[in-house]
Amino acid sequence: MIFDTVTAVSDTAKVAENGGSDTSWIMHHILDAYKLETPFGYLHLPSIHLFGIDLSITKHVVFMWIAVVLLISGFSIASKAYKKSLVPKGIANFLEVLIIFVRDEIAKPTIGKGYERFLPYLLTVFFFILTCNFLGLIPYGATATSNIGVTSTLAIISFFVIQIGGVMKNGFFGYFKGLIPHGVPVWLLPIMFVVEMLGLFTKPFALAIRLFANLTAGHIVIYALLGLIFILHTYIVIPVSISFALFIYLLEILVALIQAYIFTMLSSLFIGMAVHQDH
Amino acid sequence: MTAMLNIAMLILGGDGPQGGLLDVNPGLIVWTIVTFIFLLLVLKKLAWKPILNSLNERETFIKEQMEKAETAQKETERLIEENKASMAKADEEAQKIIAQARELAEKLQSQKVEETNEKTKKMIDDAVAEIDRKNKEAMNNLREQVAEIAVNAAEKIIRESLDSEKHKKIVNELIDNLPKN
Numbered sequence: 001m002i003f004d005t006v007t008a009v010s011d012t013a014k015v016a017e018n019g020g021s022d023t024s025w026i027m028h029h030i031l032d033a034y035k036l037e038t039p040f041g042y043l044h045l046p047s048i049h050l051f052g053i054d055l056s057i058t059k060h061v062v063f064m065w066i067a068v069v070l071l072i073s074g075f076s077i078a079s080k081a082y083k084k085s086l087v088p089k090g091i092a093n094f095l096e097v098l099i100i101f102v103r104d105e106i107a108k109p110t111i112g113k114g115y116e117r118f119l120p121y122l123l124t125v126f127f128f129i130l131t132c133n134f135l136g137l138i139p140y141g142a143t144a145t146s147n148i149g150v151t152s153t154l155a156i157i158s159f160f161v162i163q164i165g166g167v168m169k170n171g172f173f174g175y176f177k178g179l180i181p182h183g184v185p186v187w188l189l190p191i192m193f194v195v196e197m198l199g200l201f202t203k204p205f206a207l208a209i210r211l212f213a214n215l216t217a218g219h220i221v222i223y224a225l226l227g228l229i230f231i232l233h234t235y236i237v238i239p240v241s242i243s244f245a246l247f248i249y250l251l252e253i254l255v256a257l258i259q260a261y262i263f264t265m266l267s268s269l270f271i272g273m274a275v276h277q278d279h
Numbered sequence: 280m281t282a283m284l285n286i287a288m289l290i291l292g293g294d295g296p297q298g299g300l301l302d303v304n305p306g307l308i309v310w311t312i313v314t315f316i317f318l319l320l321v322l323k324k325l326a327w328k329p330i331l332n333s334l335n336e337r338e339t340f341i342k343e344q345m346e347k348a349e350t351a352q353k354e355t356e357r358l359i360e361e362n363k364a365s366m367a368k369a370d371e372e373a374q375k376i377i378a379q380a381r382e383l384a385e386k387l388q389s390q391k392v393e394e395t396n397e398k399t400k401k402m403i404d405d406a407v408a409e410i411d412r413k414n415k416e417a418m419n420n421l422r423e424q425v426a427e428i429a430v431n432a433a434e435k436i437i438r439e440s441l442d443s444e445k446h447k448k449i450v451n452e453l454i455d456n457l458p459k460n
Contacts, residue, residue, distance in 0.1 A: 032304060054306040061310045068318050075326035082333040099330060119331065120323040128318055144311075149303040153311035216300065 030219050032147055033059045037140050060144040067131040067144070075127075102126050106265050111272040114169070118271050121161050125154065126264040133215060133256030137249070145259075146215035148208065155204035155211075158267045163200070166274030178277035203270050207263055214259045218252040428457070 036043040036059055047056035074091060081092035088096045102123050107115040129145055136143025144150050166175045179196040180189065225245040228237050432453045436446060 031300065032307060048306075053309065054304065055309060056306055057310075058304070058307060060307060061314070064311065064314045068314055071318065072321055072325065075322055075330070079326050079329040079333075082330055096330070096334070100334070103331075103334075116331075120327040121319065123327055124315070124319045124322050127322075128315065147307065148301055149307040150311050152303065153308045154315065157312070157315060 029223060030143075030146060030216060032142075032149075035059070036062060039140065059142045060147050060150060063135050063142045064132065064144045064150070067128060067135055070131055071127055098127070098130075099123060102264060106261075106268045110265070110268040112276060114275065118161065118165060118268070122264050122268055125158070125267060126260055129154070129211065129263055130256065130260035133260055134253075136215065136219065137252060137256065143215050143219065145211055146219060148212045151212040151215075152204075152208040154263070155208035158207060158263075158270070159200075159204040161267070162203070162270045162274045165271050166277070169275045170277060175274070175277070203266075207266055211259050211263050214255050218248055218255055221248050222252070425457075428453070 034045055034047060034056060036045060045057045045059070045062065047054070049055065074095065078088075078092040078095045081089060103115075103119060106126075107119050107122050111118060132143060132145040132150075135141045136146060145154075163175075166178075169175075170178055179200075180192050184192050222245045225241045225248065228241050432450070435453075436449060
């Protein structure tokens with residue numbers, strides 16, 4: 001079974017090579033790049049090297065910034081609307097639904113008492129991931145959240161928020177003591193400590209991998225389905241490819257929403273576990 | 280084997296300019312941190328604080344209004360109840376007044392009837408007494424007249440005491456001439 005799949009992939013790769021195209025053509029769309037695709041050709045982005053680090057403005061950085069611009073402009077309109085009246089209208093109404101969703105369905109039940117302190121972080125992470133996810137679905141767009149560098153950075157920020165939240169509530173020693181469940185035999189303590197410390201790091205790791213893999217997989221599947229047309233050199237496959245790609249695209253809209261929710265939800269859950277250790 | 284290598288290359292990278300799928304670019308991490316922290320700070324000041332405050336404000340406002348409406352409703356219900364009670368009381372009072380009035384009227388009527396009866400009785404008594412008196416008077420008159428007539432007759436008889444035949448005739452005539460009672 002595995003062998004079959006492998007040969008199928010290698011055949012496809014060979015066909016593609018014979019057709020003069022590279023196997024990395026899918027990756028080209030998914031990976032970060034130093035240039036921006038526009039309807040009028042490539043736009044080369046400035047490359048910056050500082051302190052031996054490649055600080056170039058890449059495609060994903062640009063799309064993160066687009067998300068930032070969209071969010072700031074959208075929310076400044078919304079918060080201005082609240083100054084006029086407490087009854088939301090238009091864009092403020094739409095954003096309010098999501099804000100209340102994050103507050104009442106994510107933060108309140110998972111963190112409980114004292115959730116207000118973490119609400120700005122959770123809201124920002126939710127809207128940032130959501131916007132980045134959707135930016136990848138528009139033509140010429142790129143999904144910054146399908147880059148493992150971006151998702152792991154977000155997960156690391158989540159990690160720090162979780163630990164700082166826990167330490168601030170329970171005190172430095174109280175927090176690390178609370179990591180080990182009650183009623184564990186003394187001789188198990190060293191092992192439990194190692195396991196719990198590992199648990200601290202697997203949580204953000206899982207967050208990073210989940211977001212990255214979900215956002216990448218959909219794009220790869222769409223490109224692969226469309227690539228079938230060119231690899232197989234036949235028109236018969238076009239309706240199948242297009243309809244399946246469309247289906248995956250619709251699925252990706254769902255995934256974009258769900259992954260933003262999941263990332264926020266799990267961050268919130270971990271914060272709740274760190275803050276209220278007795279449960 | 281080359282196929283496996285191809286897939287491995289695809290995932291682990293080294294192929295394109297930016298490496299493979301799992302390659303992490305340190306510059307991107309820096310930019311992500313900078314971007315995210317910037318977004319967090321700006322949105323916290325620009326959006327989350329005012330919007331969340333407005334939401335809380337609105338929620339407390341709605342809660343207060345609802346509480347107010349509830350108390351107002353309770354008050355209204357209480358007033359309605361009170362109204363009903365006072366209406367019932369007023370009704371009862373009215374009934375009482377009507378009954379009293381009726382009683383009074385009946386009393387008054389019966390009194391009047393009694394009075395009238397008394398008066399009538401008195402009038403009848405008076406009339407009877409008057410009649411009696413008149414009767415007596417008439418009898419007296421009659422007696423006097425009879426006596427006079429008798430005296431007259433006796434006079435006539437004495438005057439024309441020629442024959443008894445004539446006496447009889449005169450007496451009979453007299454008697455015939457007497458009024459019939």
